Amino acid sequence: MQKLTINLALITPLIFVVMYIIPLGLRDLWSPDEIRYAEIAREMVSSGNWTVPTFNGLRYFEKPVMGHWMNAVSQLLFGENNFSVRAASVFSSAGSALCLWLLVERFITRQMAWISTSIFISLFMVAAIGTYSVLDSMFSLWLTAAFSAFFFAFTADNSAGRYKNYGLAGLFCGLAFLTKGFLALLLPVIVVFPFLLWQKQFTSILRWGWWVIAIALLVCLPWGVAIHLAEPDFWFYFFWVEHIQRFAATNAQHSEPFWYYFAYLPLAILPWLFVAPTAIRHLGKHLNLPLIRYALLWAVIPILFFSLARGKIVTYILPSMVPLAILLAVGLSSAYQKQTRGFKWGSVVNAIVMALIASAFLILYYLGYLPLEQGEHYRPWLAFTAFSFWALFACLAIRTTTLEAKICCYSMMPVGLFLFFWASIPNLSINSKMPAAFIEELKPYVTEKTILLADHPSTMSALNWYLQRNDVYLLNSKGELEYGLSYPDAADRFITQQQLAEFIKTKQNNSTLLIFMRGSALPETQLPGISKRFQRGRFSAYYFAKDTSHD
Template sequence: MKSLTRSESLLLLGLFIFLFFSLGTSQLMLYSLDEAKNAECAREMYERQDWVVPTFNGQLRTDKPPLHYWVMMGSYALFGVSEFSARLGSILCGMGTILLIFAFAWRHFNARVAWISALVLLASLHVGVQFRMAVPDPYLIFFLTLAWVSFYGWYQQRKKILNLAIFYTSLGMGILAKGPVALVLIFAAIGLFLLFQGAFRKVFRLWLVPGLAWTLVLALPWYLYVHEATSGAWTEGFFLKHNLERFKAPMEGHGGFFLITPLYVLIGLLPFSIFIPQAFVRAWKQRKEVPSLAFGLSIAIVVIGFFSFSGTKLFNYTVPSYPFVAVLIAAFLDSVLDQEMAWKKLRPSLITYGVLAALLPVAFYLGLRLDPVVSHLAGWAIIFLTFPLGAAAAWYRFRHGEFSRTMLALAGSFVVTAVLFFQLAYPIIDRENPVNQTISSINPEEKVIAYKQFNPAYVFYLNRSVDVVNTPEALQEVLSTEPSVIVISRTEFLPELSTFSELQELARKRDLFETPTTILFRKTPPPLPRSL
């Protein structure tokens, strides 16, 4: 059978990735806090045709720069406002990221490394979740990957002007995706790589002045426009709160010990993360002789190391390292798969994974069973039996010396699990979220307000702003002037809300896998006077 060319492989792989990442995206509500706020912010900007000032619920949103909002606005214009439209840009970024790393591995290693790299990423449930979400991270990951790949093309003396143009354009897009962190990560990784190669002076050949000038031409105008339009409020909120303060200290309870960040990578890249220690050791030993390994290792060290020092630690922060960690894993596996004594190097990792795979279905079952909202759906944990089944199949192939099929068994079990989870189980679990369970209680003509805190998805699905009041006095004023009012809040504020006799509880629903419980009230008319 004729082997596929690189172009044919890219085309088929790209089609598969798009279909794979699209699974479930139209069935899942924009329920998580970040997704709901991002999608609604883009909708508000789209309705105003405002490409400068991001708002959520009519209020300035300073969390992130505008690139993902712009892409969502374009998607809304083409396909209408929907869950799929909000997530389409992330799907395309996921497809682009994997195709980029596939082409990179094919060119600088070989076809097998390219395919294994793609399998490592496609098998990761965390990658699957990340590139299905309406958040800015997929855009940052794609443009960081594009910048690094184009830099390495320049370093290898290939199409130097074109690669530099792509590099500085990607840098500008990264800054518009998530801010100055793109600049820090890209140049820190490049600097470490050049140090490994003893070629740090080459950084001065990067056409830094004209290149960075072009980056500023792309990124700076919006920052200046939004600064002027908001009288500096967006600039202060973004740079001080969402960059400096987030790095200095944990925000919103997202902290943790130093080693939790590399632990995130080990969990996020299962099942192939079992080979990360060996892959990193091999890359370190060969960093002088094999520049492509040194390059991937540099990116992994910088991204993981940078966010290990960050006060705020989130699972998604380390994902920019995944594409190049995948290459390191693939290169390691490629180096041992054809060796007669390969089993000695792979056996400890496979045994470790076998034990872990046996525990994963139990962990998912307990996670569902212990959550009162979805405990009745704990039976869906059965789909995660694919993990131990895949581990058993991989071990069987391994014992028969079929090492390539061993890798396929590992990847296949996770890909099948992802299809079952995103297409079948997750949509059913998602229907239990409080927004989906309670929004039918709200009549279109009713006034809706929130007391102190509420789930932001209400704004997106009501397609209108929700006024927020923060004191009993402000709530009393609204109740005294509106004939019919819906009040959305949380049970933690019940002591204050219970003093309002005119409020009748409509619904109460706990958040999925979270502690807050959403509660809805309706103002009821006073009772009619009793006739004498």
């Protein structure tokens, strides 16, 4: 084992395929995020309207259009299935990895490029979000490409190179803007400006900034004008509600304390957490390198910026993972060259922690503390296998002597987790967050004329996606569709609890009805006769047959 030769150029792509692509279609979609974005893209393809995003046929202005376009193209290529829903996220992770490789290969070495890339794809946050359908991986791709282009432009030794790379930076900033909005313009500014000040080349951005802005505007302008002509109030809602209020309002969504991201960062950088202190200690002598300075600012400033915002979601710091991979690679390489013990002892701690977690699953299982139903007794063993696999490669990392072998062992650690752990999720969670099986049970009772109702956008989206309907009525909670429901042409799509009995009675004259709910129940005694009630975990549904007494 100690003399084993490792070629990261072969191993790294294989790890990517096993971790990111093979498990992609195996697990059902998670509610609400994955089903929401699947449905928005499905409606875009179905309607042929590639300008205005809709959700359940209602205007949906929370994000611009690029992420929905990428998801829609994925569905056109691969069909409407679990794989296609997540494929754009995987593509984006691969794109970010490519940008990282090109950056490090050009400005450090090819060996360091493969080490950085191996670290990046194995980071828990990168792999978790990169195999999950949200827009953050796509946003991170375009930002990573933009940051990389800025650095290539900074190092270009002629005007042609600067025109090309600053132009590419503008292109990618524009695409990032079309994915998640104004942050795409702000984040490069608050990173690139301090970097140029540190390098004493601040005038560079003043000379070339106009070119970046011009290209970004050219990229954004066609859709920006088209959405304004189609929906004149889009930009007001998107700028004021989705940016200003989310950042500063006292009632901002997902309000969290300042330290929120620092609490999640250790989890985000697993399996490298226990060797990160060693990497940090050995970075000091490399701070004279422009790329290391740039990576440091690129990693730290976005995290600090998002920490100042009132509204916080853990996925916001995903763009900081690429520069963190660079810093970890350089620091660990330096530590290895100095033959420090940090790498070894970090691996020892890693192995012990993961072995304890693996054992804990079996101990809790045999003590009867795991929330398992009959027929689920294999699930703790899958969790045990996933974490034992991790601990095994931590042990191998202790024994190996080459840097590439150690990096390979660390990159392999989470592979078992992403291959097996999804199948260890208990029915308790499946029947609360993954409604595919429950909707399949309801399908025989649904025709194209059945009136569908849901108690929340999360349950609504499940009916949309799995039944291919965009005419579901909302009951009780408007959630993220409150703005879309405020339009006069959508007012009748929301039913209050007080209106429900009369609504059912009226609609029953012509069709059947189905109400899908999660974690709540109907006041059955106050409603017309319920023909059938369904229950699976937190999911429940009520079926009302057509009233034939008037036929």
